[in-house]
Amino acid sequence: MSEHRLSCEELVKDHGGSFQLGPLSCALSEGVTCLVGPNGAGKSTFFRLAAGIEKPTAGSIVLESAKDHRLGYLPQExxxxxxxxxxxxxxxxxxxxxxxxxxxxxxxxxxxxxxxxxxxxxxxxxxxxxxxxxxxxxxxxxxxxPALLLLDEPTVGLDPRQRIALRETISSVSDGRIVLVSTHLVEDIRSLADRVIVLNAGQVIFDGDVPELEDKATTDAPGDTDLERAIATLMGDTE
Structure with missing residues (x-):
């Protein structure tokens, strides 16, 4: 059984009426979860809430862990x-x-x-x-x-060899902790994800593993693989 759990209960963050994340209810356990979505979907907001940098407007986000609630955070820059x-x-x-x-x-x-x-x-x-x-x-x-490791688009701007090396690093440190990776890259999702959460307009529109995500692909969606077509299908080709 997992020793660590990040639980969200009716989580809401309202940015003054211009954007609202949630309400979201989900729980993250050990392993790598990839958070995917177009720009403005709410990924960075969720990261700031998970890191304790921002407070929810409503609901809760709680790290349940025997490790004194410790977390590690790597921002995009x-x-x-x-x-x-x-x-x-x-x-x-x-x-x-x-x-x-x-x-x-x-x-x-x-x-x-x-x-x-x-x-x-x-x-x-x-x-x-x-x-x-x-x-x-x-x-x-x-x-x-830390029990929770937050990595905000860690492979962005890297060349292919650097991305491969970094993905290997992330995989090697994921045992026994919750790792949440925000990414736009299909290769990251395929190589890293035990679980994928797709956000769009502040809402979860998919939560499952990679094969389940690939099943969402439609033949007329843009992309060279089922995974690319599935993401395009779910997001209405917004990226």
Whole structure:
């Protein structure tokens, strides 16, 4: 049975009448859930609510976990200190998360191993490639071993090899935690998703696994695969 659960009960976020997310009722368990939808569908709003950056207008979103309700968050454009080394930055993040001083070196080393950046531990952040920057972002979000990991479009702007490497990293850290990945990329969904939630206009229009999503495809929808056609079908070809 899953030790961690993110529960939404009649969750609503109203942005002054210009946009409303919800009401949504769902529960996320361990594994990778991909959150998909066109721009303006409510993905970023849901992420900010899950991270506690914003408060719901109504309803609730609650992380049920034995890990002191800890979460890790990688925004789409993380602001990393470019003059620091990877190791220096992660030591700072460990301090922010109140990891005891004697445990910090091990926590930093483990985070670097998890994202395959051990050999770059003394490199200045400004020297890292785009893919390495995203992997370092995942390392900082993992250093305190969170129950919930939020990754907002982590592969955007990366070249194909970097995307593959990052997807492998995400898969490798998903055991025993809830991982929510916002993405526009069909390859991310196919490679990562145990579950897919499709949002449109603030509402959940699909919640299931990849084969169930592919079953939604219509033959006249645009796309080269059933998965692409299914997403286009559900969203009314809005992307």
């Amino acid at each position: 993380p602001d990393l200190p470019r003059s620091a080394t990877c190791e220096e930055f992660l030591h700072y993040v460990a301090w922010v998360h109140k990891i005891p001083p004697k445990q910090r070196p091990e926590a930093v080393a483990d985070a670097l191993v998890r994202v395959n950046l051990t050999e770059r531990h003394r490199s200045k952040i400004r020297t890292l490639s785009g893919g390495m920057l995203r992997r370092l972002g995942i390392a900082q979000s993992l250093i305190h071993d």
